[in-house]
Amino acid sequence: MIAEERKDSSNKLRRLRLMGLTVPVCVLVTGGIVAYIIFWRRRRTSTQESDDLVALTSINDDLETGTGPKRFTFRDLALATNNFSIDLKLGEGGFGCVYKGYLYSEGIMVAVKKISQGSKQGKKEYRTEVKIISSLRHKHLVQLIGWYHDETQYLLAYEFMTNGRLDSHLFYKKSLASALLYLHEECQQCVVHRDIKASNIMLDSGFNAKLGDFGLARLKDHELDLKTTGLAGTLGYMAPEYATTGKASKESDVYSFGVVARQPAYEAESESIPKDMAQLI
Template identity: 60%
Template structure:
């Protein structure tokens, strides 16, 4: 809004349901604008793609008007305005009725589906299939009533607490979802139904679960060495190069099992360093399957909605909402680069993303300079080159040029030659779906955070 009397230019905006924001600036537009101008707007977000939706727009001006025609124009304007207002109210009421009806129906269907899934879980537990079912009282006792002293981490879903099961005499990690969280309930059901069926040395073991009195809890084997991100970014301990390479191979092995070796393909959709757990011997245990999806092996990318963590999401996945093996492989590539460089996927010290930064060094023949400087001389140059090139290959902007996780694993094990990558990072090219396709999928992106997913 611009007021020519006070010479004040103001802009008002809001994000979602957040508070309104505004900026004001004192300026005389007569001094900076020509006699004739075109009124409009534009928006950009830098190098990243974003879909913009225009909710409403209007323009009015208080320029001098011919007095002789003022009354006539006022009458015409009033008639047109009232007519348009009536049409808008009728159409709006019709649209609101249809949307409300669909919303109520959809909510009922979702609730029925969730209740059906919980009943199915209960049936499996009663037959002895799946994880053990614990009572809330048992888990409260094991974690000292979920005391802050026992808390291992906090994420968007809730908290993780260290506990001890007296009857089994083992330490455990108990994930307690936020009470009343619909997303938490959904993730609980997904984890119980998926991870309880998986068996692999590099996947975290689900010991049991609990859903009663509106509480949802998962019981996992306890990981003494926490998550990978602590060791890479928080300075808790210095991981040797041999351990880092071992971790990369273990993570590739876990993803290979999910993508190709189980009876169905499992898309993890949230592969990141904070979801890579480490046991007492620093063996990889991939965890957090709350966003995972099952699909048949022969199927291509599936429209699932965008979920995951910024910095690890493949560009085509962000723009199309279609998860695929390739989008998981992209996330693996980013974690591989984090392991080698000791830098976060979104590093404030870098003027660009981690993938682009490493790719520039690769193109300049300086790839070795990207290695974590804390490593000093404790590196194996051949493995360093291999891991970082694999990271770039997996994080290639074009998903059709990424390797399968099996191909990447073979190169990591030096069973195949390194790929030849372009010296300059390619620009991502992909088809943007129609708005109806995107709106049909629920979006849920979490910011990159050390606390997310542990």
């Protein structure tokens, strides 16, 4: 009996010692994992910030050596828009807002796009748009007047389109067709827009259509296919083969152009169709 009690006592002591060793080890392992995760996240953030800085430096070099868009100060664009007044807001999207402004130094009206500070996708599209549209010159493309960016602010100044967006007007199809011909065939590299829709086409004072918003655009050599990963664009304007394969092309841009060109006719037809039937079209 006494021997059994001693044996039980010895087993309990061993278990306590084992637990005494196991708990600190578990704490150390858990602490190590947490420390690694924190270190990894900070390193990833630091790497992303470094990549952003390199990308911005590259943009500065590309733009400042050219004769195109002008680099403005933040004060220039804040003054132009009355410190980004809500009364001058023209519209708002997923990655930022657009404001009407007047550049006193240039004596012209502009539309200033201000990217939301927390939008990583917005910053990515900013870099893409600046890289592509700054080298394009065509009467039916919205012209980039100037730009400004630092570590937190991303701003683009475009020519102001007096008559707003196409989706509130009818338009002449030749203007957009001319812009597409220029992008697809006449540039040094083919530009695939990937997001042609009515709200990305602006109208000047003479109701001439101009294509804008190149944040999703891609460059490719004329003789090569464009390889993309993931879909980009707007459902309803997207070509079926692009939606299926995720591979954008000149043809998918042309399909989107066809949808835009068809819209005025569809809207006219839909006025004579009952609302419950129109939803099925």
